[in-house]
Amino acid sequence: MATAKVPLSDLISLVSDPCRVDPRGSYPNLGIYSFARGVFGKPPIDGAQTSATTLYRVRSGQFIYSRLFAFEGAYAIVPAEMDGVFVSNEYPTFEVDQDHLLPRYLYWLFQRRDVWRQVAVGAKGMGDRRQRVHPDKVLSYRIDLPSLGDQHRIVEKLDRVAALVDERRNAIEAAERETQALLLKAFQRAIDGAPLRPMAEVAPLVRREVEIEATREYTEIGVRSFYNGIFHRRTMPGSEFSWQSLFWVKEGDLVFSNLMAWEKAIAVAEAHDEGTVGNHRMLTCEVNPKLATPGFLMAYFRTYEGFSSIVGHSPGTIARNKTLSSKKLPTILVPTPPVETQKWFDRLRAKTQEAHAIRANTAQDVESLIPAMLHEIFNGGAKAA
Known part of the structure; x- marks a missing residue:
């Protein structure tokens, strides 16, 4: 046309x-x-x-x-x-x-x-x-x-699809909220009546000091705020790190950025983080497998109560000066139900993460629908529905 x-x-x-x-x-x-x-x-x-x-x-x-x-x-x-x-x-x-x-x-x-x-x-x-x-x-x-008639048909088609996209987006968001609410309820059930133990006992702070070799390359990590995981900042030869202290990171470590823990910069090191290094700002805690699992402790620090304990142990009145103290971190009390209960919760959390990934992929497909339609309709001249 x-x-x-x-x-x-x-x-x-x-x-x-x-x-x-x-x-x-x-x-x-x-x-x-x-x-x-x-x-x-x-x-x-x-x-x-x-x-x-x-x-x-x-x-x-x-x-x-x-x-x-x-x-x-x-x-x-x-x-x-x-x-x-x-x-x-x-x-x-x-x-x-x-x-x-x-x-x-x-x-x-x-x-x-x-x-x-x-x-x-x-x-x-x-x-x-x-x-x-x-x-x-x-x-x-x-x-x-195009003619007014064709414009009407194009608008009706796009509006109709946009309404379906909104409906699907709302359904995905509602399902996500429901899943998170159920997960929190399961966590609260798991910790009900559980004894509280200090981090020094459950997941003590460890410093695996790196003997820096000038010609060897090291990958340094950081921790994103808002529980968004560990990222690899840079990979450089040891000669570039010679002025500072570095510490090895192992899979399963609970890692806190002492500068940004108040902003939820807390994460669990994954398999691909094994063998990376952190500077003195990265507080690595090695979880005692007889008392806890890394995922369960991470789940606790994502709760209001758990995160409040982090903020409470981060002295300072101005946000950027609220540093999590390496001396105070070991004193934080965490719930420790039986390890089998924690593993049950970890399996449940893994299933919800799988569901979240599926929903995220679906949401991405849904969000790409309108741009694809716009490209089809308007590129090279508008076309009637």
């Missing part, structure tokens, strides 16, 4: 509905999410507090964008519930000629990353991706313009 390619200036027009700011007034305000995720309500602008002398009223169905963040997709259509709210002059607003262009069609067109890039750099390929995008660049952008 052949379509005419026309500049947006033939289809949308820059509009302005200025309103003089009254110091006694309060003005509902909106912002625009990056990556074409729509608009959001911001706190009202207090006329007595703002430095702006003029604000601009927007209306439902108008096309709007952020000059500063257009390069990363801050484009949207004003929804009905935001009709009449106000923005600054950093948000150019356009009326859409709905006799020729559906606002929802324009919305879907601007879901595409290649469109943001093309608009940001302009027709001649000039410009900085972080440079404010002038309305002239938007207006000069040329689009394929």
Whole structure:
């Protein structure tokens, strides 16, 4: 189906509905999410507090964008519930000629990353991706313009699939929440009445000092915040490490970043971490197999109670100075039910992780569906459903 390619200036027009700011007034305000995720309500602008002398009223169905963040997709259509709210002059607003262009069609067109890039750099390929995008660049952008009937069919198809994607995404998130709730309940059952023992007994801090050889290569680890695991920072010859102390990491170690433990930088070393090294900031605890399993202790430190014990043993009043003390860590008390109970919980947790991986893959497939459809529909000219 052949379509005419026309500049947006033939289809949308820059509009302005200025309103003089009254110091006694309060003005509902909106912002625009990056990556074409729509608009959001911001706190009202207090006329007595703002430095702006003029604000601009927007209306439902108008096309709007952020000059500063257009390069990363801050484009949207004003929804009905935001009709009449106000923005600054950093948000150019356009009326859409709905006799020729559906606002929802324009919305879907601007879901595409290649469109943001093309608009940001302009027709001649000039410009900085972080440079404010002038309305002239938007207006000069040329689009394929199918008939209104074809636009309706394209919009209906994309909206229908988007609703199914949302439904599936919500189902995946609900299943994940339910699984985590059941896992926490199982953990609480496992520790009910269990004796508390200090980390010094259950998983003592160990320092396996490395005798650094200048020509040998060593892989240094770090621990990501928010329980996101161990990462390999760098691999370098020993000559590059000669100024510091290094310590061997073994599979099964419970590893704490003493600088970032307050931000949940806690992890269990896996098989591929065996033989890596950590600096003095990495606190490695070797779990006593007669008393605990690494996975069970990690599960405890992911609970509110367990993480609170970490924060409580990290002196300091400012976040970045809340260092987990190597002297205090061994004194933290942890629950120690029978090891067989801990292994039962570990097996249960492994099953939930398998389910999580399946859901994550499904979610990735679901999220890739809309971009694939947009590519199919808009590349080389829009096509009817």
